[in-house]
Amino acid sequence: MRALLPALTLAAVMVAGGARAELIGDAEAGEAQFNQCKGCHQIGKGAEDRIGPHLNGLFGRRAAAHEDYRYSDSMERAGVDGLIWDLRTLDAYIENPRALVSKTRMSYRGLKDEQARADLLAYLRRFSDNPANIPEAAPTAIGTDHSVDPEILAIQGDPEYGEYLSSECVSCHQADGSADGIPSITRWPEEDFVVAMHAYKDKLRPHPVMQMMAGRLSNEEIAALAAYFKDLD
Amino acid sequence: MTFNRRKFIAVGTAAAATLSSPAVLADGHGKPRVVVIGGGSGGATAARYIAKDSKGAINVTLVEPSRSYFTCYFSNLYIGGFTDLEDISHTYGALAAKYGINVVHDWAVDVDRDAKTVSLAGGTVLPYDKLILSPGIDFVEDAVPGWSVAAQNKMPHAYKAGSQSELLKAQIMAMPEGGRFAMVAPPNPYRCPPGPYERISMVAHVLSQMNPTAKILVADPKPNFSKQALFEEGWQRHYSGMIERIGPDFGGANVTVDPEAMTIDIDGMVETVDVCNVIPAQKAGRIADMAGVTDGNWAPVNAADMSSKADPDVHVLGDAAAQGDMPKSGFAANSQAKVCAMAVRGALTGSKVFPAKFTNTCWSLIAEDDGVKVGATYEATSDKIAKVDGFISQTGEDAATRKATYEESVGWYAGITTDMFD
Numbered sequence: 130m131r132a133l134l135p136a137l138t139l140a141a142v143m144v145a146g147g148a149r150a151e152l153i154g155d156a157e158a159g160e161a162q163f164n165q166c167k168g169c170h171q172i173g174k175g176a177e178d179r180i181g182p183h184l185n186g187l188f189g190r191r192a193a194a195h196e197d198y199r200y201s202d203s204m205e206r207a208g209v210d211g212l213i214w215d216l217r218t219l220d221a222y223i224e225n226p227r228a229l230v231s232k233t234r235m236s237y238r239g240l241k242d243e244q245a246r247a248d249l250l251a252y253l254r255r256f257s258d259n260p261a262n263i264p265e266a267a268p269t270a271i272g273t274d275h276s277v278d279p280e281i282l283a284i285q286g287d288p289e290y291g292e293y294l295s296s297e298c299v300s301c302h303q304a305d306g307s308a309d310g311i312p313s314i315t316r317w318p319e320e321d322f323v324v325a326m327h328a329y330k331d332k333l334r335p336h337p338v339m340q341m342m343a344g345r346l347s348n349e350e351i352a353a354l355a356a357y358f359k360d361l362d
Numbered sequence: 363m364t365f366n367r368r369k370f371i372a373v374g375t376a377a378a379a380t381l382s383s384p385a386v387l388a389d390g391h392g393k394p395r396v397v398v399i400g401g402g403s404g405g406a407t408a409a410r411y412i413a414k415d416s417k418g419a420i421n422v423t424l425v426e427p428s429r430s431y432f433t434c435y436f437s438n439l440y441i442g443g444f445t446d447l448e449d450i451s452h453t454y455g456a457l458a459a460k461y462g463i464n465v466v467h468d469w470a471v472d473v474d475r476d477a478k479t480v481s482l483a484g485g486t487v488l489p490y491d492k493l494i495l496s497p498g499i500d501f502v503e504d505a506v507p508g509w510s511v512a513a514q515n516k517m518p519h520a521y522k523a524g525s526q527s528e529l530l531k532a533q534i535m536a537m538p539e540g541g542r543f544a545m546v547a548p549p550n551p552y553r554c555p556p557g558p559y560e561r562i563s564m565v566a567h568v569l570s571q572m573n574p575t576a577k578i579l580v581a582d583p584k585p586n587f588s589k590q591a592l593f594e595e596g597w598q599r600h601y602s603g604m605i606e607r608i609g610p611d612f613g614g615a616n617v618t619v620d621p622e623a624m625t626i627d628i629d630g631m632v633e634t635v636d637v638c639n640v641i642p643a644q645k646a647g648r649i650a651d652m653a654g655v656t657d658g659n660w661a662p663v664n665a666a667d668m669s670s671k672a673d674p675d676v677h678v679l680g681d682a683a684a685q686g687d688m689p690k691s692g693f694a695a696n697s698q699a700k701v702c703a704m705a706v707r708g709a710l711t712g713s714k715v716f717p718a719k720f721t722n723t724c725w726s727l728i729a730e731d732d733g734v735k736v737g738a739t740y741e742a743t744s745d746k747i748a749k750v751d752g753f754i755s756q757t758g759e760d761a762a763t764r765k766a767t768y769e770e771s772v773g774w775y776a777g778i779t780t781d782m783f784d
Contacts, residue, residue, distance in 0.1 A: 310773025
């Protein structure tokens with residue numbers, strides 16, 4: 130449970146991951162793998178930072194490089210320490226995000242299958258011009274499922290009320306945004322937050338604890354929480 | 363007539379202060395004072411939230427004898443070898459440094475509700491405007507004939523984490539090959555309803571690896587227990603033939619022990635055992651009794667603000683409170699503490715008070731990567747904290763679900779301890 134020193138973890142993972150990192154996968158299979166990333170990450174033409182940063186031009190980029198995206202302190206530190214995204218480092222990160230960046234906000238359990246990771250990375254590489262010989266691919270479908278009534282999405286949340294309500298959330302979700310077994314809920318775009326909570330409320334998302342918690346929140350309360358967590362540092 | 367100028371000023375100050383906050387400042391001291399007794403899930407959370415959210419407007423003192431606090435939750439995982447003792451140890455430095463809480467490491471030995479003061483063993487007397495009691499549990503005397511707190515080094519309870527957990531684990535590790543571990547389970551209500559059964563699971567996990575011919579015997583006064591179907595399914599799957607539970611139908615409620623002879627007598631059947639984990643019947647921590655807010659073993663409270671039914675200026679949190687439907691758990695105490703903190707701030711500074719909401723989830727680990735959970739939401743009614751809605755893990759769930767549930771519990775541990783101590 131105790132987080133290791135990030136630098137040590139990074140070094141250990143890179144040594145362990147070095148031998149297998151050069152496997153080049155199947156980008157078509159990787160596109161299917163990317164479905165599990167779409168809830169948070171956009172890629173392709175018009176992609177924007179949402180819950181997670183967009184992934185165009187990822188290869189060769191320093192970690193935590195998008196100026197307008199608010200990364201976790203751990204990811205910022207990894208960037209300052211010199212973490213550059215390439216096949217090897219991305220392979221290690223996707224295999225077990227928290228092993229590489231201990232308090233990352235990326236709430237992803239990790240992809241254990243080596244071939245699946247290689248496929249995914251082959252797909253992601255299509256959207257990077259570094260190395261320069263990778264052709265630009267067609268844009269993929271982006272965005273979340275907006276099945277929520279626009280009137281509900283338009284509710285202006287009261288962040289002060291959200292702060293009070295948030296005390297129920299932070300028994301499990303950490304206020305500093307780190308994700309370890311339980312996802313980060315800070316700094317989400319308000320709309321994404323509201324859509325996700327209504328998906329629990331309507332029992333579209335499966336998690337029983339969240340169905341119960343969201344189930345008794347009113348539309349105004351969900352908006353208030355979205356407004357509060359959006360700006361939480 | 364002489365009018366003493368100094369006295370006049372004092373009275374004048376008091377009168378002026380009365381206008382802004384009548385209940386508190388009438389006696390002329392500066393900020394309103396909150397004393398919190400007990401630095402666990404209820405007390406630490408309440409102190410932190412009151413100090414944090416009042417931004418210095420309330421003087422908060424936290425009285426806790428221990429400098430290092432070991433959470434009871436995850437102490438079974440320590441016994442099972444899934445965490446270290448130091449990983450469940452917490453200190454109060456951040457509460458003092460970040461929020462200005464006056465942390466006093468001493469025992470509270472008396473409460474004078476008329477004078478509104480708390481006396482500490484070291485001689486200090488702390489005045490309060492609002493008192494929050496979160497003392498956890500003590501054991502009912504003679505609940506298990508033959509056992510007393512004096513015998514806790516022979517037959518540990520390990521139901522307050524720390525040295526007792528360490529002792530129990532050492533005894534399990536020292537069991538002879540094919541030896542016997544016995545548990546005397548407690549009657550309802552008690553701290554952490556799934557706790558004894560998670561412990562059995564963790565002991566079985568250790569023994570199945572190190573001492574697979576060892577046996578586990580549980581004497582239980584209750585016909586049923588928390589998450590019973592989930593535990594029994596898991597025991598069958600992971601530890602088949604190792605665990606025998608004797609319920610009240612077969613004398614599990616009629617137990618005496620002899621710590622010197624290391625024997626346990628279950629309804630006339632005498633067994634010699636190598637380790638005997640006695641978890642006696644429980645009651646509110648002693649200071650609640652001294653404060654005169656208990657009725658029987660527990661302290662009744664009003665659900666809306668966790669105030670004592672005996673005194674509106676005393677609040678009781680967590681295991682010690684008789685509140686209604688919530689289980690006695692760290693999660694519940696943390697949830698109650700936030701409702702209480704909001705009510706106390708509202709009363710002392712006029713801050714906004716929202717309707718009370720309560721939540722609880724209890725995770726248990728049955729074997730490696732085999733986690734289960736039960737939880738519910740609650741609301742305040744006029745006579746109790748009442749359950750609104752709940753859920754429980756299902757038998758027959760796949761391994762990925764159980765692993766995710768365990769990982770979720772690890773995340774929750776980080777979340778709640780940050781919410782209490784950081």
